[in-house]
Amino acid sequence: MIARRSNTPDDAGCCELLESRLAPLGFSFEYINAGGVTNLWATLGSGAPLMILAGHTDVVPTGPLAQWTSDPFTPTVRDGLLYGRGAADMKSGIAAMVCAVERVLAQGPVKGTLAFLITSDEEGAARYGTRHVVDVLKARGVVPDYAIVGEASSNETLGDRIVTGRRGSLGCNLRVIGKQGHVAYPHKADNPVHRLASAMAELVAIAWDTGNESFPPTSFQVSNFNGGTGANNVIPGEATAVFNFRYCTESTADSLKARVHAVLDRHCPQYEADWWLSGEPFLTRRGALIEAAEAACLSVAGRKPDFFTGGGTSDARFIAPWGAQTVEIGPISDSIHKINEHVRIDDLEPLSAIYQSILERLMR
Incomplete structure (x- = not known):
């Protein structure tokens, strides 16, 4: 073989x-x-x-x-x-x-x-x-x-x-939508990188659960973070991230999604979250x-x-x-x-x- x-x-x-x-x-x-x-x-x-x-x-x-x-x-x-x-x-x-x-x-x-x-x-x-x-x-x-x-x-x-x-595997492709503009006029733009970064910082700091006798605690990991237009003087119109949960039986896919959305709703007025569940x-x-x-x-x-x-x-x-x-x-x-x-x-x-x-x- x-x-x-x-x-x-x-x-x-x-x-x-x-x-x-x-x-x-x-x-x-x-x-x-x-x-x-x-x-x-x-x-x-x-x-x-x-x-x-x-x-x-x-x-x-x-x-x-x-x-x-x-x-x-x-x-x-x-x-x-x-x-x-x-x-x-x-x-x-x-x-x-x-x-x-x-x-x-x-x-x-x-x-x-x-x-x-x-x-x-x-x-x-x-x-x-x-x-x-x-x-x-x-x-x-x-x-x-x-x-x-x-x-x-x-x-x-x-x-x-x-x-x-x-452990279960739950992933998400996240797109945060802002407003493009010149870095010299930030009040005329809405920087999605800043919004996404603050949301990710909060998500990374969360203790999702403490695990149990059979499983370690649920893990949250960011595997990709991207933003920019190719020019160093432009606030981009969107920023993206990819993250994944490896979660134990103390959490569910639905509960993890709900907690993530609560954080995103506070930091990002406009976003799109494309979730995928690889296995419970x-x-x-x-x-x-x-x-x-x-x-x-x-x-x-x-x-x-x-x-x-x-x-x-x-x-x-x-x-x-x-x-x-x-x-x-x-x-x-x-x-x-x-x-x-x-x-x-x-x-x-x-x-x-x-x-x-x-x-x-x-x-x-």
Whole structure:
């Protein structure tokens, strides 16, 4: 899979490769594609429990090729590491899942249903990938019990951390409208940069919540701030900013929006706020899946994993609200999205063994 140039949202034939491995095991395949995105739904068995093994084949851009020590789409083993774009995020996780399923089924059938949900739209807009598949399957009345997402979740050693929840992500493109004029005659203009700056200063200073035992406090971050006409003696007619909340379960998207608008209304007589919600926060509490995952990491990797709810978003944000107990378990995350992305060769078989152990604990 690493050798396939699956730059988001191009699957580049990865799902066909997966199908060739899963078909001999008796899986049935359906492609629930939309918007130029490849989505594979592969199932084996029937009834409950429904266990979903989820992942994405798309990868982020390579960055400057000259900075890579080897071609990012030529998988290369060097000093005990496997290099290549997608090695950690997350083609190794998918491959390890497939091998785990092969070994489990070699020992006999499982109870319930095994399913793979694979998309090529996780690193991009995430509009026509897992989100779309979940909507389609929900409409059919499909209800999952468990889901394992193969994202790179480990911190320093394999299995030392599993993701049991994620913060929500709420963003906004903000445009503040003023009145253009000469800097020498400010009374004849209305400077939107000043208005926006004062509003941003207040927003940055707000403690949105204090978090809870499972999540850190909600974070507000400005990622872009822009104003100007290109001339240094002109007050611009508008100024823009882009900001994002990574918010915990102590806040909601609606409550955050309301508090932001209250600040903007005080500082900016005219503005336009274009909001987008990438995902609500979710948390899987201790239950059968976490018990199985914890025991698997202990038996294979030799330690109990820490439970983690930080970091960015993943497609788990679409699966967990569907009703499934959901965790993310995968290789070490240190090199994801970086130049010379890699995984440790010696981690690949143990990772697959962790998945195998979970499946055997829940589906035998």
